[in-house]
Amino acid sequence: MMTILGIPVQALFGQLLLGLINGAFYAMLSLGLALIFGLLNIVNFSHGALYMMGAFVAWLLLNFLGMGYWTALIVTPVVVAIFGMIVERTMLRRLYKLDHLYGLLLTFGLALIIEGAFRQLYGISGMPYAVPKELQGGWNLGFMFLPIYRGWVVVASLVLCLGSWLLIEKTKLGSYLRAATENPSLVQAFGINVPMMVTLTYGFGVALAAIAGVLAAPIYSVNPLMGSNLIIVVFAVVVIGGMGSILGAVITGFMLGLVEGLTKVFYPEAASTVIFVVMAIVLMIKPAGLFGKRS
């Protein structure tokens, strides 16, 4: 068997793939967080809970309505986004003029409610969600075995992130969005319905989290705690990348997933803490974050 630095190639690429998949989830979640923060000035602590909700909605659709993976991939983000937009209209809207910390506290409370509710209903032992038929099996690439589903997750996430980036940077709608991020009252004076745009942006960010949840369902079991474990790492990713740039959030997400994967190969004990160590180093060298504009 071939080895690199004493590590079997199979193991190395296997861990890199796992890292890439984790990175895909970090990227999708931090992209949504950055979008929401840009326009709403709220750090959405419930993002992890909504990701978990996405996985659960997919599971419920399958088990109670018989809807398969592909339908769930469309229906779930819509359901979760509607839930998110109701939350935005009824609660978050009241906080925009207050200190940003209140938004964090409110969404933290929401995260506890959502997580507690699913824990009360389904316990903490995960539920399995089968890989869809079309994506079962894998390819032997010679240097490693690639399960098709895992490849699909990475590709789907890249397409989503790139699509969101194009939408925001290259379309008219995106230019309104960027303008409203800079100066909402001026954009409103031009006759654009900014409050509606805020609601839709929150819905879009939340939908991204929900899609991530559906994509995650067949890889990790569907579990009420899956969101809170992820969101704290995503916060660290956001601190490292800075929330100023969409592309920055995506690149940082994938990069840190790979760093985590590599650490798992060379120094497994540190795999769960490495992202936080990177965060400490970035805070020392570049406190505003790698892509951050404001301090």
Place this chain on the structure above:
Amino acid sequence: MNRLTPQVILVLTLIALAIIAPLGIYPIFLMKGLCFGLFAAAFNLLLGYVGLLSFGHAMFFGFSAYVTAHAAKEWGLTPELAILAGIATAAALGAVTGWLAIRRSGIYFAMVTLAFSQMMYFVAVQAPFTHGEDGIQGVPRGRLFGLIDLNDTIVMYYFVLAVFVASLLLIHRIITSPFGQVLKAIRDNEPRAISLGYQVDRYKLLAFVLSAGLAGLAGSLKALVFQLASLTDVHWHASGEVVLMTLLGGVGTVFGPTVGAFLVVAIQNYLSEVGSWVTIIQGVIFVVCVLLFRSGMIGVMTPWLKRRGITG
């Protein structure tokens, strides 16, 4: 503090009530409330008086508990030395994480502290001395100064009460001192404080270390009271709970955090049988507090108390 103002009378009445409380209320419950009350008061020193929201205070509380438990059990230190070891650890941890975290402000500060706290949680899961999932069990309470046996629950209660009162007096002293005035100036208008020539970062860091050390004291006491240090105390849930206690009681008030702590501990005690409802109710309290009464219980009562000349 020399005259018998209504404020002093209120404090003396509360202390008198606390002294006779074990006659009617389960002392373990009281001690849990006092430990978390001190924890929340330490957290409030940072949020209420410097305006920094730390979402990672569980790392100080939990790690101090681990060190105290380890020192008392494995090294056989007397309780006061074990507690000092815990405080020193928490303060040192506070100095390092604070030094990094104060480079960012606002929500970023909250996220950074939360991330460091999660890192320390993983350290606690892996480090051998914490015994992972089991935690450090059967921690001996020992003899205070080698003389007073703390195994008697009532004696332990009065020890915890004395430490609690002394710590709250210390916090009161800190926030009324010139140092505390500078902290409040930073909270209200940081650029102005900078332009007045204050080294804002130094003040923030010192406040962070003090807050971490006091949170550590609370964790050490809890480890001795329950004779246990476990992963629960370093988990982010504990960080969230201390935010909840402070918010519920009233941010930036002296008694608010303690009131909030007793309420949250009471909720946990009464609802511990019904599974995840505790989490759901805590979430609902968060939402209600943020949307409806941001000044907390004590904050809501302040105008009423003021009319009677009780709070200044």
